[in-house]
Amino acid sequence: MDVGRLTRVFAACATLALGACAVDASGSQAAVALQGVVPTDYAYAVSWDPDERVLDGVGTIDVENRGPKPVRDVWLRLRPNNRDGLVRVTFVKFAKIVSRRAGGSMLKLRLDGELRAGERDAFLIEFRARVPRDQTSLGRSAGIDLFGDVLPVIAVTGSDQPRIGPEPSYGEGSLNPVAKWSVGVTVPRGLRAVLPGREARVSRSRKTTTYESEADVRDYAFAVGRYTSRSKRVNGVKLTVVGSAEKKRELGAALRRTVNAFSKLQQWYGGYKLPSLKVVIGDLPFGGSEYPGIVFSTVDNATISHEVAHQWFYGLVGNDQYKDPFLDESLTAFSEQRFHKSYRCNLARPINGRHGLATGMDYWEKHARAYEDTIYRGGACALTLLRHDLGASVFDRALRSYVAANANKIASTDDFLAAIRNAAPNYDLARWQRLVGL
Numbered sequence: 001m002d003v004g005r006l007t008r009v010f011a012a013c014a015t016l017a018l019g020a021c022a023v024d025a026s027g028s029q030a031a032v033a034l035q036g037v038v039p040t041d042y043a044y045a046v047s048w049d050p051d052e053r054v055l056d057g058v059g060t061i062d063v064e065n066r067g068p069k070p071v072r073d074v075w076l077r078l079r080p081n082n083r084d085g086l087v088r089v090t091f092v093k094f095a096k097i098v099s100r101r102a103g104g105s106m107l108k109l110r111l112d113g114e115l116r117a118g119e120r121d122a123f124l125i126e127f128r129a130r131v132p133r134d135q136t137s138l139g140r141s142a143g144i145d146l147f148g149d150v151l152p153v154i155a156v157t158g159s160d161q162p163r164i165g166p167e168p169s170y171g172e173g174s175l176n177p178v179a180k181w182s183v184g185v186t187v188p189r190g191l192r193a194v195l196p197g198r199e200a201r202v203s204r205s206r207k208t209t210t211y212e213s214e215a216d217v218r219d220y221a222f223a224v225g226r227y228t229s230r231s232k233r234v235n236g237v238k239l240t241v242v243g244s245a246e247k248k249r250e251l252g253a254a255l256r257r258t259v260n261a262f263s264k265l266q267q268w269y270g271g272y273k274l275p276s277l278k279v280v281i282g283d284l285p286f287g288g289s290e291y292p293g294i295v296f297s298t299v300d301n302a303t304i305s306h307e308v309a310h311q312w313f314y315g316l317v318g319n320d321q322y323k324d325p326f327l328d329e330s331l332t333a334f335s336e337q338r339f340h341k342s343y344r345c346n347l348a349r350p351i352n353g354r355h356g357l358a359t360g361m362d363y364w365e366k367h368a369r370a371y372e373d374t375i376y377r378g379g380a381c382a383l384t385l386l387r388h389d390l391g392a393s394v395f396d397r398a399l400r401s402y403v404a405a406n407a408n409k410i411a412s413t414d415d416f417l418a419a420i421r422n423a424a425p426n427y428d429l430a431r432w433q434r435l436v437g438l
């Protein structure tokens, strides 16, 4: 997410309650080991009714018990950050709902049979989502309907128990391991769907068109509308920008910015694993939302660079977004800064005030006004200082090895620090950590 503009959103919401304004680096380093039940395959078929603004879906979710003990229960996360009840599970097979928490956004399911260590099982859900016309990641922007955070995911256990909520009222709070997703999206004839990953098939009936894709990703978003697109292939990856008629004139600039950001990020960090990247151009008031292989973004260079950079810091290298926003948002803000000078830095004092970069979203719920200044601006400036101290080539090598060691895994802050230590063993990293509160 780009909260470069959150300040304005906060200002606009100043008189309201905040909740109402929610808009070892060598390659062998173990990332965060997941415990308990993890998803291995999601297979969803959804159908979009634009008149009723309802998305109906059915899905099977395959899970594996990675923990040492037998389990019966799994947690299903319906829509992180939102207790709005927009997504409801209407039917479950091979499991049953035994508890609802966090305003109904977390469902505890009891599997029909016990899942012993190392065993796999699957269950089926049907769900219905009401999709508002709001300018949000599950809503509509510039004539395109956006479907972010709508397909239910398994809440996994990282270093702690699964976090049941409440979710942060802004920013992100997910912890999603990479799983195999295969998704079919059926839309009325005349509309088209934009899907991440490998586009598998398009099939047509008299009244509908079904688009299918497959992707090994952490979560899965898509968009639907009448749109035009422009594409360019970079290092074998097809980059596509998409916009409705009202954005058509801006697609040339959007593609140039996407190509520039992607090419350089790939050169710096390496390792992008998907065959394509889609950038859906809209007018989201908070800039954009990132998902692996697809982002929603305004057309400006800062936001496009930011959302494309999330393909590395969130998409490729995952993290517990609730616990470690430094790992996705600070590293992304720093990458954005390399394309667009969004933030002013005082390298002698990169972080303002008493806050630090090691803080999680539980902290930022209570210090919302300092969140952007610390995690985004401060994070970008802290990393700029680190690059200045280490020298560009050592820093870039460290970041590249961090990406390689943690690709398609969940990284921790220790993994990041280990990569720096490994690349610059004589650098006084502890001093930098004290300075930036990490």
Ligand SMILES: [Zn+2]
Residues within 6 Å of the ligand: 001, 002, 003, 306, 310, 328, 329, 332
């Ligand atoms: Zn972001």
